[in-house]
Amino acid sequence: MELTIQPVDATNREDVLGLTVHPGQQGFIETPAACLQDAADYPEFRPVGLYADEVLVGFAMYxxxxxxxxxxxxxxxxxxxxxxxxxxxxxxxxxxxxxERLEQEYGRQPIYLSVFEENLGARRLYESFGFEFIHEYDADGEWIYRKT
Known part of the structure; x- marks a missing residue:
């Protein structure tokens, strides 16, 4: 399976807006529409579509x-x-x-993310990549993790 990361633009925006998460995860992440609005408000964010064999399967921002x-x-x-x-x-x-993309674009440096304490699956995933809770919280009360 070929996995690719592509910028969100006019060609895939509507498809990205159609992405949904499992009902049990809805409180853990913003909707794609809210994410794209944040990206419009904060141009430092880079919204991307996640593709498996050219099929849109997910979304991320960095x-x-x-x-x-x-x-x-x-x-x-x-x-x-x-x-x-x-x-x-x-x-x-x-x-x-x-x-890998973050290291290519920004060089080797700490990487941050935030996750709700209750989101055990995401926490385990990120911890498996070396992220650690730094005992700080974002504005929404999410735990801030850092990978050095």
Whole structure:
């Protein structure tokens, strides 16, 4: 299976907006529409479609965001796999590809993400890639994880 990451643009925007998560995950991630609005409001975000054999199976955003000290932190954000494609290992595969992309685009440096404490599946996934909870929380109360 060929996995690719493609920017969200006019050619795939409507398809991205049609992605859904499993009902039990709805409280853990924003809708694709909310994500794309955030990307429009904050141009540091790069929204991308996640494709398996040229079929859209998911979405993510990433970017280098300003921190309170005026620096920039690299974030991997909003990873979702459409409900119909879950359970196939795609979340793990795309996490690996996204981490490779972040290193290519921003160089080797810490990478941040946030996750709700209750989202045990996502926490286990990210921890398997070396992310650690840094005992800080984002504005929504999500745990902030960092991979160094």
């Amino acid at each position: 970017g280098a965001l300003r921190d309170s000290a005026g620096g920039r932190n690299v974030w991997m954000d909003r990873l979702l796999i459409d409900a119909q494609y879950q359970g196939e290992g795609l979340g793990r595969s795309f996490t690996r590809l996204l981490l």
